[in-house]
Amino acid sequence: xxxxxxxxxxxxxxxxxxxxxxxxxxxxxxxxxxxxxxxxxxxxxxxxxxxxxxxxxxxxxxxxxxxxxxxxxxxxxxxxxxxxxxxxxxxxxxxxxxxxxxxxxxxxxxxxxxxxxxxxxxxxxxxxxxxxxxxxxxxxxxxxxxxxxxxxxxxxxxxxxxxxxxxxxxxxxxxxxxxxxxxxxxxxxxxxxxxxxxxxxxxxxxxxxxxxxxxxxxxxxxxxxxxxxxxxxxxxxxxxxxxxxxxxxxxxxxxxxxxxxxxxxxxxxxxxxxxxxxxxxxxxxxxxxxxxxxxxxxxx
Ligand SMILES: Cc1cc2nc3c(=O)[nH]c(=O)nc-3n(C[C@H](O)[C@H](O)[C@H](O)COP(=O)(O)OP(=O)(O)OC[C@H]3O[C@@H](n4cnc5c(N)ncnc54)[C@H](O)[C@@H]3O)c2cc1C
Numbered sequence: 022x023x024x025x026x027x028x029x030x031x032x033x034x035x036x037x038x039x040x041x042x043x044x045x046x047x048x049x050x051x052x053x054x055x056x057x058x059x060x061x062x063x064x065x066x067x068x069x070x071x072x073x074x075x076x077x078x079x080x081x082x083x084x085x086x087x088x089x090x091x092x093x094x095x096x097x098x099x100x101x102x103x104x105x106x107x108x109x110x111x112x113x114x115x116x117x118x119x120x121x122x123x124x125x126x127x128x129x130x131x132x133x134x135x136x137x138x139x140x141x142x143x144x145x146x147x148x149x150x151x152x153x154x155x156x157x158x159x160x161x162x163x164x165x166x167x168x169x170x171x172x173x174x175x176x177x178x179x180x181x182x183x184x185x186x187x188x189x190x191x192x193x194x195x196x197x198x199x200x201x202x203x204x205x206x207x208x209x210x211x212x213x214x215x216x217x218x219x220x221x222x223x224x225x226x227x228x229x230x231x232x233x234x235x236x237x238x239x240x241x242x243x244x245x246x247x248x249x250x251x252x253x254x255x256x257x258x259x260x261x262x263x264x265x266x267x268x269x270x271x272x273x274x275x276x277x278x279x280x281x282x283x284x285x286x287x288x289x290x291x292x293x294x295x296x297x298x299x300x301x302x303x304x305x306x307x308x309x310x311x312x313x314x315x316x317x318x319x320x321x
Contacts, residue, residue: 030303038295045298047268049076050290054099057290060267061105069274069284071107072144072264073100076291077115083124086117090128092291094135101139108142110287113156126159133167140169142194144235147173149202150209157184164193171235175200176220177209185223189230196235196264197224201300221246228254228261235285237264239273251282258283266301 033041050060061071075092077085093111100107109132116128129145136143145160147153160172171194174181178200188195199216200209210216220243227234228250236247244263251261262283265274277284289297 033299033302041295041298041302044302045294048266048289048298048301049294050267050288052290052292052294054095054290057096057288058099058103058105060288060290061107062103064286064288065106067275068278069286071105071286071288072110073105073107074110074112074146074287074289075115076289076297077112077293079114079119079296080117081119083117083120086115086120086124086128089115090131093132097132097135097139097141100141107288108144109136110144110146112146112148113159114148114152118152118155118159122155122159125155126162129159129163130166133163133170137167137169142169142171143167144196145170145172147175147198147200150178150204153178153180153184157188161188161191164191171195171233173198173237174223176223177204177216179208179210181219181223182226185226189227189232192230192232194233194235195227196237197227198237199240201304217242217246224250228256233259234261235264236261237287239265239270241273244273244277268301 050057057073061073064071073096075089075096077089077092080086080089093109093116096109099105100109111129111132113125113129116132117125133143145156147156157172160170164170164172172188173196174185174188176197176199178184185195197220199220210219217240220238224234224236224247236244238244238247247261247263250256262285263274263277264285264287266287267289274284274286
């Protein structure tokens with residue numbers, strides 16, 4: 022990252038929340054389920070489907086984990102009731118992963134039971150590397166019980182090649198992304214090129230293995246590589262989809278839809294918007310720069 026960008030990003034936590042909230046608006050559907058429903062409807066009108074995510078991670082009490090489970094279940098009821106073209110994404114730390122693996126597994130199982138009743142797909146998001154083994158373990162157990170589930174793998178981790186190989190043999194439904202958390206050079210590729218190369222190798226392994234893949238990226242290099250693979254292998258619609266984040270590269274999303282590809286948007290919502298938005302700003306220091314400009318404009 023450019024030095025100036027590093028300085029901008031490092032200063033973000035000092036900015037008042039109300040200013041951050043204004044700029045976070047592009048990345049989150051809003052704070053309530055009603056906001057999320059409205060966003061999904063709007064996307065449907067643009068031929069884009071969604072995955073809804075209730076924001077909130079790193080909780081510290083059982084009560085918070087149970088509240089988070091209930092919120093996810095409310096989303097499932099809403100998807101069914103409102104006939105939304107959406108599935109659900111969950112983060113295991115918000116469901117108690119750091120409190121206990123069994124406790125978390127039971128919370129997830131409860132969500133998957135409700136989802137299965139409606140035939141709604143549930144995606145296990147992947148968090149930082151301290152969660153990878155447990156997330157995969159819980160996924161493998163529950164995927165055997167609830168096949169309408171999938172997992173995320175991150176191309177920046179060295180271990181992902183082995184993880185993917187094991188999961189591919191079970192014909193798992195993947196979302197493949199680069200990975201958003203800061204990981205140490207001993208366990209993760211650091212350069213953009215290495216992360217891209219790893220992504221392409223993994224995507225190839227997953228599609229060759231006959232798995233459905235959610236190609237989650239806004240990186241034109243990777244989108245072009247994926248398109249070449251789709252053409253070269255003659256992949257059909259039921260074998261892949263592109264996935265993008267709300268508020269990022271909508272022109273690329275429109276092009277993919279226009280060219281006949283299935284596109285799904287990650288639609289986060291909820292009160293706990295701050296951590297998620299800060300990660301998005303760090304990915305895009307240009308937007309972080311606007312936050313600073315807004316601050317200084319107010320103070321002039
Ligand atoms: C649907 C989806 C789900 C994801 N789930 C996970 C997950 O479970 N675990 C995980 O670790 N990571 C997840 N990620 C994040 C992912 O790992 C990357 O951090 C993120 O997608 C940025 O990488 P990129 O491939 O888009 O490439 P980049 O090189 O970061 O982005 C390519 C281009 O997209 C634009 N862009 C990217 N980010 C922004 C932004 N915030 N604001 C404005 N423009 C931007 C810029 O033009 C940039 O040049 C997910 C991403 C997507 C799309």
